[in-house]
Amino acid sequence: MAKGHILVLPFPAQGHVTPFMELSHRLVDHGFEVTFVNTEVDHSRVLGALQPAGSAAVLGGIHLASIPDGLADDDDRKDLGKLVEACSRHMPGHLERLVTQMEETGRPKVNWLVGDVAMGSSFEVAKKLGIRVASFWTASAACLAIMLNVSKLIEEGLINDDGWAERDETFQLAPGMPALQTSRMPWMDATGTPVGQPAMLELIARFPTLNSLAEVVVCNSFEEAEVGAFKLYPEILPIGPLVADRELKKPVGHFLPEDDRGVKWLDARPDRSVVYVAFGSMAIFDPRQFQELAEGLELAGRPFLWVVRPDFTPGLSKEWLAEFHQRVAGRGMIVSWCSQQQVLVHRAVACFVSHCGWNSTMEGVRNGVPFLCWPYFADQFMDRSYITDVWRTGLAVSPNTDGIVTNEELRSKVEQVLGDGDIRGRARVLMDASRRCITGSGSSCENFNKFVNLLISE
Template sequence: MARPHVVVLPMPYQGHVTPLMELSHRLAECGVDVTFVNTEHNHTLLIDALPSGGAGRSSLDGIRMVAVPDGLADGEDRKDISKLVDGLMRHVPGYLEDLIRSLEASEGTKISWLIADGGMAWALRVGKKLGLRCACFWPGSAAFLAVILGVDRFIQEGVLDEKGWPRRKETLQLAPGMPPVDTSQLPWNTAGAPEGQPVIFQLITGNNRAIADVAEVTLCNSFREAEPGAFKLYPDVLPFGPLFADAQFRKPVGQLFPEDARCIEWLDAQPERAVVYVAFGSFAIFDPRQFEELALGLELTGRPFLWVVRPDSTAGLSDAWLDEFRRRIAGRGMIVSWCSQQQVLAHRAVACFVSHCGWNSTMEGVRNGVPFLCWPYFTDQFMNQSYICDVWRNGLPMVPGPDGVVTKEEVRGKVMRVVGDDGIKERVRALKDASCRCLAEGGSSYENFKKFVDLLKE
């Protein structure tokens, strides 16, 4: 029997590329041929970020890497979500169809499945047109998926208007044990400038229809014990997380930025459970005042800290101020532009995680038993903060002052509280143990992944 061949299509953002790359590694280990489709822009970033230099690379550990245009011109702002989404929806279906036809013609074999990111679920219709079986991979929480899939119901009940805007301020509680959702923080209304919201909402409603019409199965990077209410609400969604590529951190997971490996050696020299790890993902941007307050707060803690600061993390900050800060914290704090986050969170020296609460970061922190300090930026991150602070109670929120700025005193105080709270430590250990049980042989995530692999091999 021929090996199954799947095409994997992530939404072109770091938080989507990584979990689908982790899934691809797992599938390849199980005898599945994988073709991973990035946009040309992200393909170049990923290859250039490989530690050994990726020029000419067409595969990663046996995963074939290919690319399609995203519909945007060189130099256009790909962090403008509505602009990128519009380009993807208008241009990528044709490119994807041509790619799949070309792959089949050149190899003389049939591609059997398309696994599309939930943010790219419209692509499932391309798979159906070409006779492929189709699966949707949801990279966020099941609770976030429940909110997305509930759009039609919210419109019918008068919570939303036809364009996705809330008709009234309300807190939605979809099921017991799920985090409440404030209508002022709906994911499609917190994903950029208001003028781009119609495109985001069009994407969501179109994706919902494609999932309902085409997807044979919807997969989720979560685990049952973390979200029992959401999985009871949507029992057909298969959780098999928290995903990771390999326990030794040797397999590349699609980083779009070069990693600074020096931070691991630096962590090796730190005391156990001493380091404050600070990272806000690939999107969050701070104004100079907030950046300075965070920096001074980390300094005030008196603890060693590892802080990921992308080159575009802030604009307008004085170079002289940052240089002086670096001199003051030299030897106690380390600032890097990017790192292997899973390797950092697994390190014995990390005491807590100051996080934007992206779902990958949330699952990585949970799996490694690290308490959180929550600082959400947009979309589903507010819901994830609610899971952490209100449902699981394995972290605390960073609370801004009346002027919207999280002060240095707030940073220092919350770090002191979260690392000294025995109740949080116990709950962190309990949730980590639950995630490990799910991933172990016979656990729910283990069995769901096995079920999916069997489906691919039918």
């Protein structure tokens, strides 16, 4: 008999679904029944990416469910303001109906909601239904700390009520935390423009209230990585870096089918020789920046594995891309998606050119891979600050006055990262610390056990 029935609710974005799926696998391993709730659109993506492997068989006991997100079929779900507003307004009601329907069909009563802080409006529904609430934050603890202090930042005049920087300066929320420019807040893009407003900032302003509805807040991090943040907020329990299973075989809710050619291609490469390039699920490059990046990889003269989503660069010349493929044939491999964890654990990977999303950051850290940071928006700038200034396990690219990272800049920084033994050494030290945390009496392991004990308590 299951220890209890847990409803899991991520924000509808790949970077949120993945860690929630990893957490869900761990909870199933501990004897819980888990129902994973995606939006209908993301549910279809996850099922589509699982084919032809088959959905239920490979999910290892996780039940998949879906609810509408409140948007029309042709709405742009990369418009964060529109997505946040629709989810906050419509999904709580749909979630309530889902819980009722599940119980009417004989499913066990839901004991807990493990929900995304960004879906906090559903916490109120859970409370109404007598369901206990745990909050799971998928980014860094430092990022959550910034979100919880928005009102303070407004009072101090660092930002205004609309989320724009009032003063161009660098600040540090607490000792040991990464320094952050006021134009690089977690709700801004690379130009310092707030994204998804006003819905995004309205949601963030409610974070302290919504978080107070949860009996516990856990996050995908570890103590040694964010000493300052956990000292500032000791009630946040780090349980990471999360992995679904040690063999990295369990599906983690990818929206695109994995191309396993990338991992097979790595098998034929020497140890620590390959530059791995991936920018997550949201970044969009214009054709000029794409070409500079491609030519930079070519100039570097190193083997590279590059993930290029189908929607990564609208308008790119197919002829140009075909010529590039010919020039780098045998040395470069381009795939549309892959199992990033399997790539980063591979002995052939020498460095990671990354957008610095938190999942990618933790995956790189756990495998001791040096970074070349190329953040796109949101919390990625803070993650870059951790990598380059706090942990010192990588470098960052510098755009020119036109905002373009040139091919020569990329070539030069790749060579610097690959040639820096101190960076490699610090990356290995942080890797060892992360692995100690999730085994035996490690801090993340003990925190996870505390979390499990709470979930089975009356």
